[in-house]
Structure formats: structure tokens, C-alpha cells
Amino acid sequence: MTMSRNPQLNAHGELIHLLSIEGLPRAVIHQILDTAGTFLSVSEREVKKVPLLRGKSVFNLFFENSTRTRTTFEIAAKRLSADVINLDIARSSTAKGESLLDTIANLSAMHADMFVVRHGESGAPYLIAQHVAPHVHVVNAGDGRHAHPTQGLLDMYTIRHYKRDFTQLSVAIVGDIVHSRVARSDIHALTILGVPDIRAVGPKTLVPGDLREMGVRVCHDMTEGVKDADVIIMLRLQNERMSGAMLPSAGEYFKNYGLTAQKLALARSDAIVMHPGPINRGVEIDSAVADGKQSVILPQVSFGIAVRMAVMSTIAGNDT
Amino acid sequence: MTPLLLDAEALYAQLREGLRPMLRADSAIVGIWSGGAWLAERLQRDLGLPGPHGVISSTLHRDDFGERGLVAKADPTHLPFSVEGRPIVLVDDVLYTGRTIRAVINELFDFGRPASVALAVLVDRGGRELPIEAAYAAARISLPPTQRLSLAHDASGHFVFDIENKTA
Numbered sequence: 001m002t003m004s005r006n007p008q009l010n011a012h013g014e015l016i017h018l019l020s021i022e023g024l025p026r027a028v029i030h031q032i033l034d035t036a037g038t039f040l041s042v043s044e045r046e047v048k049k050v051p052l053l054r055g056k057s058v059f060n061l062f063f064e065n066s067t068r069t070r071t072t073f074e075i076a077a078k079r080l081s082a083d084v085i086n087l088d089i090a091r092s093s094t095a096k097g098e099s100l101l102d103t104i105a106n107l108s109a110m111h112a113d114m115f116v117v118r119h120g121e122s123g124a125p126y127l128i129a130q131h132v133a134p135h136v137h138v139v140n141a142g143d144g145r146h147a148h149p150t151q152g153l154l155d156m157y158t159i160r161h162y163k164r165d166f167t168q169l170s171v172a173i174v175g176d177i178v179h180s181r182v183a184r185s186d187i188h189a190l191t192i193l194g195v196p197d198i199r200a201v202g203p204k205t206l207v208p209g210d211l212r213e214m215g216v217r218v219c220h221d222m223t224e225g226v227k228d229a230d231v232i233i234m235l236r237l238q239n240e241r242m243s244g245a246m247l248p249s250a251g252e253y254f255k256n257y258g259l260t261a262q263k264l265a266l267a268r269s270d271a272i273v274m275h276p277g278p279i280n281r282g283v284e285i286d287s288a289v290a291d292g293k294q295s296v297i298l299p300q301v302s303f304g305i306a307v308r309m310a311v312m313s314t315i316a317g318n319d320t
Numbered sequence: 321m322t323p324l325l326l327d328a329e330a331l332y333a334q335l336r337e338g339l340r341p342m343l344r345a346d347s348a349i350v351g352i353w354s355g356g357a358w359l360a361e362r363l364q365r366d367l368g369l370p371g372p373h374g375v376i377s378s379t380l381h382r383d384d385f386g387e388r389g390l391v392a393k394a395d396p397t398h399l400p401f402s403v404e405g406r407p408i409v410l411v412d413d414v415l416y417t418g419r420t421i422r423a424v425i426n427e428l429f430d431f432g433r434p435a436s437v438a439l440a441v442l443v444d445r446g447g448r449e450l451p452i453e454a455a456y457a458a459a460r461i462s463l464p465p466t467q468r469l470s471l472a473h474d475a476s477g478h479f480v481f482d483i484e485n486k487t488a
Contacts, residue, residue, distance in 0.1 A: 014389075035390060037396065038377075038379065038380070038396040041396055041397070041398075042380070042430075045430050045431055046430060046431055046432050047429070047430040047431075049430075050380035050381065050430070051380075051381060051426075052380060052385055052390070313390050314389075314390055317385055317386075317388070317389025317390040318389050319389075
């Protein structure tokens with residue numbers, strides 16, 4: 001029986017695209033995190049640039065707007081000496097009716113070496129990876145509700161930085177899990193890295209019971225969800241969910257699931273608080289907690305650049 | 321392994337004494353990962369130099385990234401002092417093509433502008449592909465390209481040389 005090969009890996013098991021954390025070998029994840037450690041110090045040097053991707057063209061294709069994620073990819077690529085081309089696709093070719101694959105074919109003719117893709121449709125980066133030339137690499141920068149693997153990896157880097165070992169941890173992910181590609185990528189990564197206790201915390205409308213199939217503990221009560229946790233990952237409450245009758249009001253949500261100092265006190269005393277940003281103060285997280293000493297939200301941003309440098313240089317160095 | 325009479329400990333003693341006249345009061349020793357880093361650590365101690373030694377990696381400036389990809393196993397560069405205006409002595413176990421030295425000089429300059437950069441090695445094995453020379457080499461030998469020479473530790477922590485015959 002032949003196994004269908006993971007499209008992210010070449011015949012030697014090396015990473016050539018980053019499309020999803022699901023199905024990645026544990027060693028590949030650790031290798032990226034180790035490499036990111038090397039790059040973290042590059043951002044602190046007098047010259048914040050290394051020549052690994054010199055002469056390569058990285059195209060940022062954002063079919064969905066995200067200034068922050070696009071900027072961190074742009075900084076990461078530039079610190080690797082790549083030429084970065086930002087395409088605000090949402091407002092250009094697709095608006096004129098061009099198909100996704102025609103857009104990619106056109107950009108490939110401009111000799112792109114790497115595509116960083118953010119798309120509203122789950123699976124779009126897979127489709128692109130299947131159609132690019134053999135030397136071209138694809139990074140998923142978020143597709144629909146499916147995956148946001150670089151965010152997942154930077155979250156793992158953050159946890160490893162503060163907690164060292166994954167195999168004894170309790171990690172609570174709080175908020176809109178069902179619509180969150182960050183939560184999905186985090187859950188896959190935590191599972192692969194051997195975290196024994198992963199909790200999905202939130203109201204029934206945002207944390208449905210069938211999430212248990214992913215191997216997580218579902219908690220509709222915040223007190224139970226954060227009790228004795230080592231890591232609390234807060235998710236942004238997306239305003240558009242409020243209107244769809246999924247939630248009563250921002251105030252009500254904060255009362256039940258907002259992270260306050262009082263609720264944080266239920267976690268372990270050395271627990272860290274994470275958030276992928278942008279944060280909504282007073283909706284999912286209290287200002288005192290976001291700015292408090294257990295918050296690692298800003299270090300996550302710095303780690304994110306190093307992790308994206310690690311991903312881009314790793315896949316660019318592996319032959320397809 | 322082919323037996324070769326390279327006594328790493330004896331060569332280390334020669335390197336240590338050869339380095340003394342090269343050092344100024346404000347010199348900093350920087351070992352090239354990995355063999356050179358072990359040498360630098362021991363030289364710093366044996367020569368009684370103040371402060372920490374540095375470790376530098378060629379990984380981020382290698383010229384064979386296109387063929388070999390990223391070598392993730394290497395420790396990152398760690399220079400726990402300012403290189404600006406300092407005389408830097410790079411230390412390595414083996415000098416061969418000179419490509420590693422070219423890469424670490426680029427790496428070094430990413431941290432500032434040293435007053436000078438010199439190179440001291442245990443063994444110069446010939447085979448240079450770039451115009452790079454060591455100011456001090458404890459031994460100069462000639463090895464065929466099929467042999468790979470590198471510093472290692474034996475069970476008691478003494479320096480020894482590993483020689484591998486490369487299989488094409």
C-alpha cells in the first residue's frame with residue numbers, strides 16, 4: 001500500500017511548503033523552533049540582516065487584509081535579504097475577475113521564488129502549492145477557518161521559551177475556537193508536541209462539543225477552564241460574530257469569558273498569558289492582565305518574526 | 321580512519337604560546353563553531369584573559385546555502401561583548417578552503433567594526449579557494465580533498481583529531 005505523501009514535505013521528509021501544522025513530524029517542528037532561536041538574535045544586531053535569501057523574490061499575496069501579519073512576513077523576508085513584493089490582491093486582479101490560478105501563473109512569470117498567501121477560502125494555499133513550479137515555495141499565512149501555521153509555530157516557540165518542556169503542560173485556549181484558524185493550528189501543534197492537557201474554553205456557540213474529536217477538553221465554564229493552567233491563550237473576539245446572534249453582548253462575554261486578574265489567579269502562579277493580537281481590551285482581556293507581568297503578548301510579536309525567518313529559510317533551502 | 325601523527329594536545333600547546341605575542345590588552349578571542357569554540361574556551365582560561373570569549377557561526381553567511389540548505393544544528397553566534405574597535409582574534413581547528421573564514425568575517429561585521437581581525441588555527445591543511453591566510457598555524461600539512469579533518473574530544477576530555485575518508 002502506498003501512502004499519499006504530505007504535500008509539505010519532499011521525498012527526504014524535509015519541509016518545502018508550510019501549509020498546515022497538521023501532519024508535520026515533531027522533529028520538523030522542533031527544527032524550526034531551534035532555527036528561530038538563531039534568528040532571534042539577528043534582530044538585535046547592529047546589522048539586522050543576513051544574506052540567506054539574497055536575490056530571491058518573496059510575493060506577499062493577501063487576498064484578505066491583514067496589515068500586521070503581512071508586515072511581520074515582510075520584515076522577516078527583508079531580514080533574510082529577500083526582495084519583497086506586496087500585492088493587495090483583495091483590491092486588484094480578483095476584483096477584475098481573474099482566477100486564483102491565473103493570478104499565480106502571472107506572478108510566476110515574474111520569477112517569484114516564494115508565495116506567502118492569506119486567503120479567505122480554506123485550502124487556497126494547497127491549491128497554489130500544487131500548481132507552482134518545482135523551485136517555488138508556498139507559506140500559508142492564514143486560510144479561511146482552516147490553518148494559520150506560522151502563528152501556531154510562534155505560539156509553540158513562546159511556550160517553549162517560557163516553559164521548556166511540553167509534556168507536563170496544561171494549556172487553555174479561550175474564546176472563539178470554532179471560527180479560529182489560530183486555535184486549530186495551536187491544537188494540532190500542542191498535540192504533536194505531546195501536551196497532555198489541552199482545553200478549549202468558551203460558550204457553546206463558539207466552542208461546540210464536537211471539538212472533542214480533536215482531542216481537547218471542552219469547558220463552557222471559564223473557572224474550570226483556566227484552573228491550574230500553565231498557559232492561557234486568549235483569542236480575539238471577532239466583532240462580526242457578535243451580530244450573528246452567537247453572543248449576547250461584549251459586556252456579557254467579558255463577564256463570562258474575559259480574562260481578569262481574578263480569573264488568572266486560578267491558573268498556576270507562573271502561568272503565561274498569550275494572545276495572537278490585535279487585542280480587544282475589556283472584551284476578551286482586561287487591560288491589567290494584558291499589561292501585567294504574566295503577559296507575554298509583546299514577546300510573541302518578536303518571536304513571530306524569528307519564527308517566520310526560520311520557516312522561510314528552511315523551506316527555501318530544501319529542494320522540492 | 322587512517323592513522324596520522326597529529327597530536328592535538330601538543331598542537332594546542334603550540335597554538336597557546338603562538339597566540340601570546342598576537343594579543344593586545346583589549347584583544348578578544350572568538351572561536352569558530354564548533355571546534356574553534358572549544359579552543360577559544362580553553363585559551364581564554366589558560367591564557368588568563370579577562371571576560372568571556374566569543375563564539376561565531378558561519379551558518380547565516382555560508383555560500384553553499386543554495387546546495388545544502390540551512391544547517392540548523394549549529395549553535396548561534398554569541399558575542400558577549402562589543403566588537404566595535406576591538407582587535408579580534410578568530411580561532412579555528414582546521415583551515416581549509418577559507419570559505420568558512422569568509423563567512424564568519426561577514427558575520428562578525430554584522431555586529432560592528434572591529435579594529436582588526438586575525439586568524440590563528442591548529443592545522444592549516446592547504447587547499448585554499450580564497451585569498452585567506454592564518455597569522456598563526458601550529459601545523460601546516462597537505463591532505464587530499466577526500467579526507468575530512470576535524471577536532472574532537474576523547475573520553476577524558478583531551479583534544480584529538482578525527483580523520484574521515486569521505487565517500488563520494
